[in-house]
Amino acid sequence: MRYLIYSLLLFISATVWSQSTIPLVLKKLNKQSVPYLKVAEIKDHANLVFMDAREPKEFNVSHIKGAISVGFDHFKMKNVSTAVPDKKATVVVYCSIGVRSEKIGEQLLKAGYKNVYNLYGGIFEYKNQGGTVVNNTNIKTDSIHTFNKEWSVYLNKGIKVYEN
Structure with a gap:
């Protein structure tokens, strides 16, 4: 299964590589089934639950401080339910640019979470707009997987x- 997903992502990469901007890629690949939250709309991190839908090796390089690593290949709703039992919590799911996070966001909505958002442009746009990220030891970093x-x-x- 993991090989299939990585093959699909590599195919998608080749297909969209010619797309010059994140908005064009998201328009092509996403259904907008999970509402977007733009980086500029984030006012107070304390009231948000960030979920990182990238793989652990990506998360370990960098992530939004306080984010919960939920992964993509081995995503388990049980882990989310344990970490965030309040289904009314405001959850912001992100990945690299917002494709994998839309899929995870769909699962969260299906499981009854009420306030789920897909971070528009993902961690790339977050960093592009000056957001701070940390590594697996919670130290600020400029590295992004x-x-x-x-x-x-x-x-x-x-x-x-x-x-x-």
Whole structure:
């Protein structure tokens, strides 16, 4: 299953690599089934639950401080229910640019979570707009795992990492 998902993501990468901006990629790949929350709309991190829908190796390089790693390949709703039992909590799901996070957001909505948002442009846009990220030891970092070299074109600020 993991091989199939990575193959699909690599195919998508090749298909959309010619797209020059995050908005064009999201328009092509997403259904907008989960409402977007733009980085500029984030006012108070304390009232939000961030969920990182990237894989652990990506999360370990960098993530939004306080985010819960829920992954994509091995996502388990049981882990989310344990970490966030309040289904009225405001949950912001993100990944690299917002494709995987839409899929996880759909599952959260289906499970009864009421206030789920997909971070528009994901961690790339968050960093591009000056957001602070931390590594697996909770230390501020400029490194961002970009999944692969093709996807790294969408990160304009920070250090691009696609190995680890």
